[in-house]
Amino acid sequence: MSQEISTSQPNRPEIASRKREFSWRVAANLLISFKYAWNGISYTFVTQRNFRIHLLIGALAISLGILLHLQPIELAVISITIGLVLALEVLNTAIESVVDLTVKQTYHELAKIAKDCAAGAVLVTALAAVFVAGILLLPPLLVLLRAAL
Ligand SMILES: Nc1ncnc2c1ncn2[C@@H]1O[C@H](COP(=O)(O)OP(=O)(O)OP(=O)(O)O)[C@@H](O)[C@H]1O
Numbered sequence: 080m081s082q083e084i085s086t087s088q089p090n091r092p093e094i095a096s097r098k099r100e101f102s103w104r105v106a107a108n109l110l111i112s113f114k115y116a117w118n119g120i121s122y123t124f125v126t127q128r129n130f131r132i133h134l135l136i137g138a139l140a141i142s143l144g145i146l147l148h149l150q151p152i153e154l155a156v157i158s159i160t161i162g163l164v165l166a167l168e169v170l171n172t173a174i175e176s177v178v179d180l181t182v183k184q185t186y187h188e189l190a191k192i193a194k195d196c197a198a199g200a201v202l203v204t205a206l207a208a209v210f211v212a213g214i215l216l217l218p219p220l221l222v223l224l225r226a227a228l
Pocket residue numbers: 127129171175182183184185186187188190191194195198
């Protein structure tokens with residue numbers, strides 16, 4: 080007797096119910112999702128010195144841009160690069176936590192690679208942000224300084 084093997088795809092509700100089956104909790108609505116996202120940002124702010132430094136430098140760069148009457152598009156480009164650095168800092172913190180959760184306080188070469196790469200990603204965007212800020216802020220800043228001297 081041959082056994083019949085079903086090749087049909089699972090229907091949509093079945094997929095939806097399976098999608099988050101390993102999650103301890105799923106946000107019930109959009110407002111609660113924002114609350115959890117804010118918790119992640121607050122956690123990063125409190126625990127990561129680099130995040131606070133990047134936030135401060137970012138705020139200074141945007142303030143300087145406004146002071147130097149940069150074009151809206153230039154301010155937007157600076158804001159995007161700063162946003163990228165901060166977002167990657169939050170992701171870096173998430174990766175660190177997942178790595179620590181997995182290996183605890185033991186040394187593992189893959190844990191090292193994961194953490195180093197996550198930190199490297201932040202560094203790449205930070206260098207790009209410095210480059211962008213340098214190109215957009217330095218020329219008008221030099222003009223202002225020359226006029227003042
Ligand atoms: N379990 C581990 N196994 C192997 N190497 C590790 C492990 N934990 C940390 N390291 C190494 O120590 C470095 C610092 O780890 P840490 O957990 O302090 O991350 P760090 O906080 O990345 O730094 P930052 O927040 O400044 O990006 C990592 O980049 C990695 O090279």
